[in-house]
Amino acid sequence: MDERKRESMIAYLRGRMAKVGMKAADIAAALKEDQLRQRSVRYRNAFGDAWDGKGAMPQWLQQATSAGQSLQHFAVIGSEKPATQTQRQPAVDWSKDPFAGTRLATAPRS
Structure with a gap:
């Protein structure tokens, strides 16, 4: 993926996350929880x-x-x-x- 497409995708995702009130920390916490669950x-x-x-x-x-x-x-x-x-x-x-x-x-x- 070239840099412009990547930046465009990131901007789109940030916009969608802002619309629904999600933060990057929410995603990080969910990913960590999934990893811990998978390990158990x-x-x-x-x-x-x-x-x-x-x-x-x-x-x-x-x-x-x-x-x-x-x-x-x-x-x-x-x-x-x-x-x-x-x-x-x-x-x-x-x-x-x-x-x-x-x-x-x-x-x-x-």
Whole structure:
């Protein structure tokens, strides 16, 4: 993107933000909150549903584990710091998800 287009886009966004009463600090705070929330996620499925491991287990995860899927299958890499590099968990391969395309995967979320 050339400099004039960039400056034009910035001016447009600043104008729209002023119209609705938003400040740059509001956006920065929202971004930081999202980053913190993403770091706390310990389990995630292929649809983006997530759970931080606290409180009651969500329905999507209960259904998957009661159907025989391991909890580790949904673990997010980097959610817990491993003691050593050799203990690092392999990346989740969603292409081998046994629930993809089944009724269980398309069940309504609660």
